[in-house]
Amino acid sequence: MHYLLLLHFPPGRGPQEGTPEFDAEMARWGELNRELRDAGVVVGASGLHVDATTTVRTRDGEPVVTDGPYAETTELLFSFYVLDVEDLDAATAWAAKMPAAEYGSIEVRPMVHYEFR
Amino acid sequence: MSAPLDLDGIFRAERPAVLAVIARRLDGDLALAEDVVQEALLAATVEWGRRGLPDAPGAWLTTVAWNRALDRLRRERTARIHAPSLLPPRESYELETTFERPAVEDDQLAMLFACCHPALAARTRLALTLRSVAGLTVAEIARLLLVSEAALERSLVRARRKIRDARIPFRVPPDELLPERLAGVLRVVYLLFTAGHDSARDASGIRADACEEAIRLARLVARLMPDMAEAHGLLALLLLTDARRPARLDADGELVSLERQDRGRWDAEQIAAGDAALATALRLRPHGAYTVQAAIAATHARAARFEQTDWGEIAALYGRLHELEPTPVVALNRAVAIGMADGPGAGLALLDELAADARLDGFAALHAARAELLLRAGEREAAATAAAAAIAASGSEAERRALARRFDA
Numbered sequence: 001m002h003y004l005l006l007l008h009f010p011p012g013r014g015p016q017e018g019t020p021e022f023d024a025e026m027a028r029w030g031e032l033n034r035e036l037r038d039a040g041v042v043v044g045a046s047g048l049h050v051d052a053t054t055t056v057r058t059r060d061g062e063p064v065v066t067d068g069p070y071a072e073t074t075e076l077l078f079s080f081y082v083l084d085v086e087d088l089d090a091a092t093a094w095a096a097k098m099p100a101a102e103y104g105s106i107e108v109r110p111m112v113h114y115e116f117r
Numbered sequence: 118m119s120a121p122l123d124l125d126g127i128f129r130a131e132r133p134a135v136l137a138v139i140a141r142r143l144d145g146d147l148a149l150a151e152d153v154v155q156e157a158l159l160a161a162t163v164e165w166g167r168r169g170l171p172d173a174p175g176a177w178l179t180t181v182a183w184n185r186a187l188d189r190l191r192r193e194r195t196a197r198i199h200a201p202s203l204l205p206p207r208e209s210y211e212l213e214t215t216f217e218r219p220a221v222e223d224d225q226l227a228m229l230f231a232c233c234h235p236a237l238a239a240r241t242r243l244a245l246t247l248r249s250v251a252g253l254t255v256a257e258i259a260r261l262l263l264v265s266e267a268a269l270e271r272s273l274v275r276a277r278r279k280i281r282d283a284r285i286p287f288r289v290p291p292d293e294l295l296p297e298r299l300a301g302v303l304r305v306v307y308l309l310f311t312a313g314h315d316s317a318r319d320a321s322g323i324r325a326d327a328c329e330e331a332i333r334l335a336r337l338v339a340r341l342m343p344d345m346a347e348a349h350g351l352l353a354l355l356l357l358t359d360a361r362r363p364a365r366l367d368a369d370g371e372l373v374s375l376e377r378q379d380r381g382r383w384d385a386e387q388i389a390a391g392d393a394a395l396a397t398a399l400r401l402r403p404h405g406a407y408t409v410q411a412a413i414a415a416t417h418a419r420a421a422r423f424e425q426t427d428w429g430e431i432a433a434l435y436g437r438l439h440e441l442e443p444t445p446v447v448a449l450n451r452a453v454a455i456g457m458a459d460g461p462g463a464g465l466a467l468l469d470e471l472a473a474d475a476r477l478d479g480f481a482a483l484h485a486a487r488a489e490l491l492l493r494a495g496e497r498e499a500a501a502t503a504a505a506a507a508i509a510a511s512g513s514e515a516e517r518r519a520l521a522r523r524f525d526a
Contacts, residue, residue, distance in 0.1 A: 087286040110283040
């Protein structure tokens with residue numbers, strides 16, 4: 001079963017870059033990512049630029065490309081994981097290990113399964 | 118000529134077990150299980166009406182429901198062959214159906230944990246447990262929870278789909294999750310009991326059903342998880358509280374206070390069963406709030422007359438409960454118990470301290486407790502004033518009437 005984990009954090013919360021707390025958190029992320037890899041559950045994952053989003057809508061057959069949506073100031077989507085695990089308990093257990101869960105939030109979305117050939 | 122079949126009664130008794138077996142076999146797809154069990158009940162209405170009751174109605178319903186489920190899955194699979202981009206979610210199912218009691222009970226316990234999963238909203242957990250595990254009808258649950266049938270049906274449908282789509286596990290959780298999840302299950306069972314117990318009037322019998330169903334579930338959890346102290350503690354609490362039900366209301370349906378209840382009408386057999394469950398809980402660790410509340414109820418049950426109540430013991434138990442659950446309501450009950458044990462003055466002093474707590478501002482029970490202790494101290498006028506404040510603050514008509522009777526206010 002595949003789950004999309006969407007990681008959000010409120011700007012200004014959590015350790016700030018350049019502090020020892022930030023370095024400590026990075027070390028935790030590194031450890032967690034190794035653990036995820038060893039468990040063989042990661043289908044895909046990446047950090048996201050938080051304020052460089054582009055939106056495409058096709059209207060009357062013409063693609064319309066616009067800037068945004070602009071990042072919400074309350075909670076920024078900054079990363080995602082796609083995990084292949086047994087059930088919701090397994091997915092939320094991984095989410096709970098992520099440092100961002102302590103000052104932000106992690107949305108766990110079950111994925112509808114399509115096969116691409 | 119055979120007696121007419123009590124189909125409703127049989128369905129009510131068999132439905133939860135059949136649903137649990139089918140849903141577990143369908144890997145937790147409670148939405149599909151619910152549909153096919155409903156179809157099996159309809160088929161039974163026709164078949165049993167014609168041929169009479171089968172030897173094992175539960176097994177009959179399970180087989181029919183399971184065959185319907187397989188039909189449905191086969192059709193869906195055929196549809197998918199024509200839409201090859203959509204993968205079938207599951208490859209195979211076990212084909213045998215068993216309907217043996219221990220296995221069925223395991224399935225019911227698994228269903229209970231799925232229905233009480235924290236990924237479902239708290240209100241939905243209770244409604245879903247009432248429907249799927251306790252087998253109440255949507256109409257009954259709507260009346261019990263004071264919601265419309267349409268709104269309830271919508272939230273049940275959504276919850277079943279979420280269990281299927283998010284793959285909420287249909288099992289007893291592993292050890293590392295068990296304490297937290299069991300607490301969630303016990304909470305729902307407790308709420309089910311209070312939903313039945315908290316109402317003064319019982320015209321329909323639904324509320325008594327809710328109490329009995331809560332006790333049945335508490336018994337199931339305690340039997341299948343014999344090492345969990347709080348499971349036995351909750352069972353004891355429910356049995357001991359429910360034992361007083363025959364004396365709780367007078368002939369007019371008015372609430373009767375503990376002091377004035379006819380203790381001869383308390384259910385002695387149920388008190389004995391509650392005491393036994395409490396003894397089991399006390400042998401185990403750790404003791405939680407249910408076990409301590411059961412010990413309080415047991416202390417009340419031991420007193421043949423109100424005057425023989427061991428208030429010292431009850432005050433000590435409320436002290437212990439306050440360590441576990443430091444809420445103003447527990448503090449209030451402790452103050453009353455101390456007032457009963459050591460004299461009204463000691464209790465009133467504690468109540469004065471509590472009155473400074475903003476959370477108890479306008480709290481009817483605080484004024485009622487003051488009125489009670491003032492009356493026992495012989496201060497009739499002050500008691501009447503406190504009683505009037507309690508009546509003004511109370512949100513319950515039954516409680517207002519009971520206070521007015523007690524204090525002639």
